[in-house]
Amino acid sequence: MSSKKTDDRKNVVIVGGGAVGQPLARILSRKLNPSTHYLVLIDCRPFQIFLPPALRLVTSDVDDLQTTSLIPHDKLFANGVGTFIEGKVISIQKGDSSGGSLTLENGDVVEFELLVLATGSGWEGPLNFPEKKEGVIPFIENIRQRIKxxxxxxxxxxxxxxxxxxxxxxxxxxxxxxxxxxxxxxxxxxxxxxxxxxxxxxxxxxxxxxxxxxxxxxxxxxxxxxxxxxxxxxxxxxxxxxxxRGGRPHTDFIKSLGPDVLTERGLVKVRPTLQLASYDDIYAAGDIVDYPEEKQLFTANAHFRVVIANIMAAISRKPLRVYKGSPVMILLTNGKRAGVSYFGILWGIIFGDWFARLVHPKNLLLWKARVLAGYN
Structure with missing residues (x-):
């Protein structure tokens, strides 16, 4: 991992190292000015569990996915700009004017100038992976055995x-x-x-x-x-x-910002810029965002690109970009060689098995996620 910051550069902090947080950290580390800003990624585990192949991962050891779909955070940071902290955030404290700090479960405090919340969803059943890294492989093996x-x-x-x-x-x-x-x-x-x-x-x-x-x-x-x-x-x-059933947003710790930050479903209330409704210096992206759309990888990718643009704009005091939503899209696999996809454009386009085989090869887009994490 990169060495920790030892100077007075301002922290841009990302909470959550999943499908949004990991590529967000990778791209931001290349864009931030290393003389003025420093990047911190915080997550419970030192790797992302990439979800598209996760159901195949817990079904059997085919394709050795436990080796490739647990994508470490060790290649994320460019130019000495960032570091990874393995830990769980339990509360957020806002500063009097701007910025603030995060308190971790172990008592450590991390200050921020800008904060991105990308904690994703919690799942039940075969996707209910343990928070601690030591429990992940035994969990996978247990689900496989139960299915067998x-x-x-x-x-x-x-x-x-x-x-x-x-x-x-x-x-x-x-x-x-x-x-x-x-x-x-x-x-x-x-x-x-x-x-x-x-x-x-x-x-x-x-x-x-x-x-x-x-x-x-x-x-x-x-x-x-x-x-x-x-x-x-x-x-x-x-x-x-x-x-x-569907996932539930990982947002309990965000309640520390006040009772009106979350919806009744636990989603984060945001402005069109993906800033929190009441806080200019805190952004949210991915499954936790309260926006009328399906919680999918496509929309998450669109979120983190808006957040990246707006963090860089906020630092340089330029106008922020507005998130305008994403078209309805879904690529559902039915094993390795079948599936049905839908694109909500024109009259609504449906593709069958041939398209699933073309777009979702045997590793279910894993190659792309690994490239975004620095594994070229």
């Missing part, structure tokens, strides 16, 4: 996670029974047109995945079991049930 040992697998949630996990399981274990339980009358949400959601359902049925729609699993069984009961009373044969 099961015969009847039920996924409680029919969004992106449930759909893609079903495809990964069927790729490795085609004879296992996989059922998706979804609370709505179609998979995904109504952000996507019905014709696309129907195509996704057809893709699942073609893999012999059973769909139970308009129903809900209230409680995930524990211990040893052979079935699960839905809210409607339906009994589904199951010896493994995973919660696969």
């Amino acid at each position: 040992d099961a015969n009847d697998i039920v996924l409680a949630g029919g969004g992106c996670v449930g759909i893609e996990l079903a495809g990964e399981i069927k790729d490795i274990y085609p004879d296992k029974n996989v059922t998706i339980v979804k609370s709505r009358d179609h998979l995904l949400t109504d952000v996507y047109p019905l014709k696309y959601r129907t195509r996704v359902e057809e893709s699942m049925l073609n893999r012999d995945v059973t769909l139970v729609l308009n129903d809900y699993i209230d409680d995930i069984p524990t211990g040893k079991y052979d079935s699960v009961k839905t809210r409607s009373g339906k009994i589904i044969k199951a010896d493994l049930v995973f919660q696969t």
Whole structure:
């Protein structure tokens, strides 16, 4: 890692080293003036767990993804501009006029002139990776073993996670029974047109995945079991049930800024510049942003480019850029060689298996994430 700052340069601090924070740190380290500013990235783990291949990662050891999809932060910083701090932020303290400081779980305090919050989402089930680095590999191995040992697998949630996990399981274990339980009358949400959601359902049925729609699993069984009961009373044969609903924003510590900073769902209230509604020197990006769009890698990429531009503009006292939203896009894989994609442009374009194979090769865009992290 880079050596820590030992002078009076001003800190630009990023909290969160995921799909937004890691490339943000890489690009900013090249743009900041090393004589006036210093970059700090703070995260619980010394690596990003790149999520697009994560469901394949926890299903089996195919392609040795545990070696490549845990992307370290050790090549991020250029020109001696930055450092990485492994730790958990528990509160934010604003200064009287500008800037402020962060308090870490171990008691350390990190000052900032400008702050970017990019803490992403927390997940349940097979994506509920431990915060501590030591627990990640054992967690992955445990999920793999549970999938291998099961015969009847039920996924409680029919969004992106449930759909893609079903495809990964069927790729490795085609004879296992996989059922998706979804609370709505179609998979995904109504952000996507019905014709696309129907195509996704057809893709699942073609893999012999059973769909139970308009129903809900209230409680995930524990211990040893052979079935699960839905809210409607339906009994589904199951010896493994995973919660696969959408993520929840990692924003609890941001409440320290005041009661009006977050929405009821825990999302961060922002202006069109992606500055917090009440703070000029704090920005947010990625899944935690309160903006009417789906929480996806495409939108996260658009966020961090606006944030980079605005941090550099704020330092040079120039006008800030406005985030104008991103078109609805989704690339859902169904294992290695299938999938259905949607682009919300023109009349709404849907592509099938051939496009999934073209855009999502065997490493699921992992090569690009590694390049953004400095692994050329």
